Amino acid sequence: MSTSVTCIAPVNIAIIKYWGKRDDDLILPINDSISVTLSTDHLRTKTTITAGPEIVKSVLRLNGVEESFDNPRIQRCLQEVRKKAKASGKCPNPAMLEWNIHVESENNFPTAAGLASSAAGYACFVYTLATLYGIESEELSGIARMGSGSACRSLHSGYVQWVRGELADGSDSLAVQLAPASAWPDMHVLILVVSDRKKATASTQGMATSVKTSDLLKHRASVCVPQRVELVQKAIAERDFDTFGRIAMKDSNQFHAICLDTFPPCFYMNDVSRSIIRMVDQINKLAGDGAPVKVAYSFDAGPNACLFLLEKDVAEVLAIVRHVYPCGNECTTEEYYKGIPNDESAIEAVPQTLLESFTVEEPNMLRYIIHTKVGDGPKRVD
Numbered sequence: 001m002s003t004s005v006t007c008i009a010p011v012n013i014a015i016i017k018y019w020g021k022r023d024d025d026l027i028l029p030i031n032d033s034i035s036v037t038l039s040t041d042h043l044r045t046k047t048t049i050t051a052g053p054e055i056v057k058s059v060l061r062l063n064g065v066e067e068s069f070d071n072p073r074i075q076r077c078l079q080e081v082r083k084k085a086k087a088s089g090k091c092p093n094p095a096m097l098e099w100n101i102h103v104e105s106e107n108n109f110p111t112a113a114g115l116a117s118s119a120a121g122y123a124c125f126v127y128t129l130a131t132l133y134g135i136e137s138e139e140l141s142g143i144a145r146m147g148s149g150s151a152c153r154s155l156h157s158g159y160v161q162w163v164r165g166e167l168a169d170g171s172d173s174l175a176v177q178l179a180p181a182s183a184w185p186d187m188h189v190l191i192l193v194v195s196d197r198k199k200a201t202a203s204t205q206g207m208a209t210s211v212k213t214s215d216l217l218k219h220r221a222s223v224c225v226p227q228r229v230e231l232v233q234k235a236i237a238e239r240d241f242d243t244f245g246r247i248a249m250k251d252s253n254q255f256h257a258i259c260l261d262t263f264p265p266c267f268y269m270n271d272v273s274r275s276i277i278r279m280v281d282q283i284n285k286l287a288g289d290g291a292p293v294k295v296a297y298s299f300d301a302g303p304n305a306c307l308f309l310l311e312k313d314v315a316e317v318l319a320i321v322r323h324v325y326p327c328g329n330e331c332t333t334e335e336y337y338k339g340i341p342n343d344e345s346a347i348e349a350v351p352q353t354l355l356e357s358f359t360v361e362e363p364n365m366l367r368y369i370i371h372t373k374v375g376d377g378p379k380r381v382d
Helices: 072-088 094-098 117-132 141-147 149-155 203-213 215-238 241-261 271-286 311-324 344-348
Strands: 003-010 012-016 021-023 033-037 044-051 059-062 065-067 101-107 159-162 175-179 187-193 295-299 305-310 337-339 368-373
Touching (some): 003 149, 012 241, 021 203, 033 149, 033 215, 072 117, 072 141, 117 149, 141 149, 149 159, 149 175, 159 215, 187 311, 203 241, 215 241, 271 295, 311 344
Parallel strands (some): 337 368
Antiparallel strands (some): 033 159, 059 065, 187 305, 187 368, 295 305
């Protein structure tokens, strides 16, 4: 008789980026990284795994499309979870470890568009497998890392550090929680989806070329990241948004500078991405010289922007974003604004004179906007 489990796992957005491996097979990074886990209410992977003696062939479907189950990373994660389950003796039916499985996985956000879909996907695959085999309380980040490096960070809630590690076998290259989501309750995130198309250069290919050709990457990993990790750890502990925001933007800028320093270069941002940076810079400048950062941007390997801000500034920033990037006639308000419902009265109260200081872009420059918060790690939902 078959057994089935369904779980969800979150997207995470790196404040200090992971870019470059020191071991391609084990997926060991050349530097530490720090990320923010986003709420599964608005961005998540949902995976159902069914195991049964009657299943004649293992199958993987992603968003309804069958993918190769022979993918080496899928096989590695499966074998490692089964090995851990066998060693733990916790599997409710040991025969299950030999059965074929059917995997159905779906994302409620664009796949392969620079929104950490592989991180959420592999974290969900590993967590759902572990739940199926009765070991969901075990340390799983080292296994998820073998599927997609940043997947190890999606196994924790809140603010997470992926420790680079020193050992050749990767056993000390794990993700650890720095603080739960509840530690900074007024942190909000706006995701401006510029494009939901698959990116031209996959992250794996791009970072491999960067490691071989970018001198700037070596400087970043050895000099910049260790300093930034300490500063961001302290900023999270003290809820210092000014430091958090400045480092988020500087590290995002440096990551994309490395992509340009790569030969041949990788292009992940586009003209709309750069206009978002100009908008954020203007918002912060209008706060006055010496004022703390009001909103911070971060771009992963794609054109889509993640804006971090505090609850007190949400209405003003949303009003500016809606003014600069209007929704065209081709979409409804419900299609354009997703996630946490807007406080329309607060948005409408933002002075028109402030909005008019910003240049309005053409309609439909953004596909849509997702308003979300920091959230929890994976969980079982069936």
